[in-house]
Amino acid sequence: MSQTKLDISIAGENALIVYFGTEPNAQIAAQVSQTAEHLRQSMGDLLIDLVPSYASLLVIYNPLQTDHYSVRAQIRSATQNLLQSSEQQQGNLVSLPSYYSLESGPDLQRLADNASLSVEQVIEIHQQTEYRVYAIGFAPGFAYLGEVDERIAAPRLATPRQKVPRGAVAIADRQTAVYPAQSPGGWNLIGLCPEPMFDPSASPSMPVQVGDRVRFSAIDREQYLALGGVL
Amino acid sequence: MAGFKVIQPGIFSLLQDAGRYGWHGIGLTTGGPMDRQAFRWANRLCGNNESGNHTNSTAIEVTVGGLVLEAKSHSSIAVTGAEIPLTINRQPAALWQTHQVKPGDRIELGYATQGSRGYLAVAGGFQAEAIFDSQATVPREALGGLHREGQPLKTGDNLPCPAPDQQLPLLRVPEKLRPANGSALLRVILGYQQHAFTEIQKQLFFSSEYKATDSSDRMGYRLSGAQISPSIGGILSEGICLGAIQVPADGQPIILLRDRQTIGGYPKLGSVLSLDLDRLAQLMPGDTMRFEPISIDQAHNALLLAEQKFTAAQLETVDV
Numbered sequence: 001m002s003q004t005k006l007d008i009s010i011a012g013e014n015a016l017i018v019y020f021g022t023e024p025n026a027q028i029a030a031q032v033s034q035t036a037e038h039l040r041q042s043m044g045d046l047l048i049d050l051v052p053s054y055a056s057l058l059v060i061y062n063p064l065q066t067d068h069y070s071v072r073a074q075i076r077s078a079t080q081n082l083l084q085s086s087e088q089q090q091g092n093l094v095s096l097p098s099y100y101s102l103e104s105g106p107d108l109q110r111l112a113d114n115a116s117l118s119v120e121q122v123i124e125i126h127q128q129t130e131y132r133v134y135a136i137g138f139a140p141g142f143a144y145l146g147e148v149d150e151r152i153a154a155p156r157l158a159t160p161r162q163k164v165p166r167g168a169v170a171i172a173d174r175q176t177a178v179y180p181a182q183s184p185g186g187w188n189l190i191g192l193c194p195e196p197m198f199d200p201s202a203s204p205s206m207p208v209q210v211g212d213r214v215r216f217s218a219i220d221r222e223q224y225l226a227l228g229g230v231l
Numbered sequence: 232m233a234g235f236k237v238i239q240p241g242i243f244s245l246l247q248d249a250g251r252y253g254w255h256g257i258g259l260t261t262g263g264p265m266d267r268q269a270f271r272w273a274n275r276l277c278g279n280n281e282s283g284n285h286t287n288s289t290a291i292e293v294t295v296g297g298l299v300l301e302a303k304s305h306s307s308i309a310v311t312g313a314e315i316p317l318t319i320n321r322q323p324a325a326l327w328q329t330h331q332v333k334p335g336d337r338i339e340l341g342y343a344t345q346g347s348r349g350y351l352a353v354a355g356g357f358q359a360e361a362i363f364d365s366q367a368t369v370p371r372e373a374l375g376g377l378h379r380e381g382q383p384l385k386t387g388d389n390l391p392c393p394a395p396d397q398q399l400p401l402l403r404v405p406e407k408l409r410p411a412n413g414s415a416l417l418r419v420i421l422g423y424q425q426h427a428f429t430e431i432q433k434q435l436f437f438s439s440e441y442k443a444t445d446s447s448d449r450m451g452y453r454l455s456g457a458q459i460s461p462s463i464g465g466i467l468s469e470g471i472c473l474g475a476i477q478v479p480a481d482g483q484p485i486i487l488l489r490d491r492q493t494i495g496g497y498p499k500l501g502s503v504l505s506l507d508l509d510r511l512a513q514l515m516p517g518d519t520m521r522f523e524p525i526s527i528d529q530a531h532n533a534l535l536l537a538e539q540k541f542t543a544a545q546l547e548t549v550d551v
Contacts, residue, residue: 010422012502013530015472017423024467036256051255051470051493058470060255063534068527135468137494140258140372144468144494156465156496158480162446172496173465180258183371183492184450186479198258200362200374206257 006079008072014048014063017056018075024054024134024146031082032057033210038078046071052210053135054144093130094208096178098169098191098216099224100126104231105190111154111171123218125149126169126190131176131214141180141198141206145214148174160186167192167229169216176216194219194229233304233394235353240384241297241340246357246376249287251365255470255493262367262375263489264292265449265512266348267505268410269312271541273352276309276329278399288356289366291384293349296342298384300351302332306392307354307399313346313412313513327404328549346412346513355393369490371450401549408544415510415520419476420530423499427461428478435459436500437522441484443514449490452511454520458482461498468496474503486511504530506537 007019018035021028032052039047039059046066051058061071100123102108112119131145138144153174161184164170168179170187179185180197193216198206208214219227237244247270250263264270270290279288291298296315309329310317317324318339324330326349332338340349359366359377368376368383376382377390384390419437428436441456459482471477475487477497486503488511503511504525514520525533 010420010501010527011470011499012422012472012474013420013504013527013534015470015502017470022467049252049255049261053469053494054467056467056469058255058472060472063531064538067531135494137255137258137470138468138492139260140374142258142492142494156479160479175468181371181373186497200379 008075010068011058015058015060016068016071016075017058018079019056021055028055029134031079034082035075035078039074042078043074051137053137054146093213093215095215095217096193096195097219097223097227098193099219099221099229100169100191101221103221104192104224105169107188108190111152111188111190114154115151117151122152122190125152126176127216127218133208133210133212133214136206136210139180139183140200142177143197143206143208143214145176146174148176150174154188156186157188160184164189165192167194169193192224192229192231194224194227232389232391233306234389234391235300235302235338237299237384237386237388237390238301238337239297239299240386240388241293241295241299243294244298244384245292245368245370246289246359246366246384247292247368248289248366250489251363251367251369251375254363258493259363259372259374260369260490260493261473262365262369264290264350265489266312266350266509268509268541269348270350272327272404273309273311273350274356276311276327276402276404276546277307277352277354279352279354279356288352289359290350290352290357293340293351295347296340296349298340298351300338300390302336302338303334303389304394305331305333306395307331308338308351310340310349310351311404312349313343315343315349316341325403327409329399329401329403331398331401347515348512353392354395354399358391358393371490401551402546403549405544405547410510412510412513414518415507415514417507417511417520417522418504418525418530418533419501419522420504420527421501421524423475423501424461424463424466425500427463427498428459428500429462432459432461433500436484437524440519440521443516443518443520445516447516449488451485451487451491452514454484454486456483459484463498465496466498468494471495471499472502474505474508476500476502488512504533506533
């Protein structure tokens, strides 16, 4: 890969963040995974954890046994021979049900108004796209899906909500996701999904993994409740 | 079975080990003690040797107070951290010191008069089945703790611990080694999107006093104070490390702590030094703090010195 695009920045006392680019795409996603795999093997006990994301990799190291100069060198070495190929697994196609309504999606009306669309059109557009799982994080089972049609893209809330319900189907910029558990959050809520996104006793613990493709399909209130959804 | 029974769980009491590491890839946070230094002292007073940097014996993190335990067997305990009155069989007992307990003893923590989090450790550590390699309780993720489902301690819980194979010496952490609680000066390593904040914005941040708000918990502390405005509103979501200072559009910083989300899209100015997060974790809503910038090399020096000091520290022997 072209090294000019690689940027390594300090994140904190024991963490460096590697930026592979500024826009998510399949090639960058492959480079992030390859680098993560390489560092996992080469750093051994010096590595505490890794957070791969769309176009970046957070590398958390043990600051009592190494320093940021040495970790930078390891990252450069890990990224030297990244494959050019953008070969990607096709991934599974996973269908997620969503109960879209003003009741289950408190930001739906505002999104529609801002886009000069009807609520029905916003719901329709959200289902038309086949999304890719770019990253998992924020919370257990929180899968970042992209890319949302730009007509219904919307910025995060200025002040995050204290409580977003489990199963909330949400949009932030051109990303969409299902909140796997109740948590604080700043995304725009447009519906509710009854399917558990994270179950620690199940194997695998999540219905999707990075690289999978996801489509949403609308269900009504009754179907949502019948599938175990809670209002 | 050796152990303790929870007579009263208090306001919010959690089993914590050093934290859950290696699972950020599926979105799991680390959990672990909010005041790591106090947690390590409590374990050390109970003879719990650390093996490696990120494993440690499981102790109870008590927020504000109110925990009452009954000992079911002979053991040694110690309480460190916030100023929380401790009594054993209604007799006052010192914090930062080992105590022997016997079956039937009632161990009672009052409510914090200074600081907010205390640590009760026991010889050998509390025993619970690990989930994703750790016993750390993360209520938000419904993971860890006694029943592996992230619940705080509740009345009637039986907390197993190993039967003691010998009587431990009674030790005390010298006064001069105990951290001072109160308003805090937090050291910051600039990083992440620091270039999205102008010099003026940074000056404003480092010259202002911020207050911990009611919305402060194990996930993060939301502050109120001078509003700082990054030149960008959001970024492509990326990994968040411990202590990261994130600034949403309302300009009020949030410091991300042990139960933080692993990924997020708000711009970040940098991260607070972990040693100082231990002080932050003792602040109550309304308490104030200030920030000062340090370099990454200064940060590493501070960490190595603190580790050296902890390792070399001589504990005092308590005369009975």
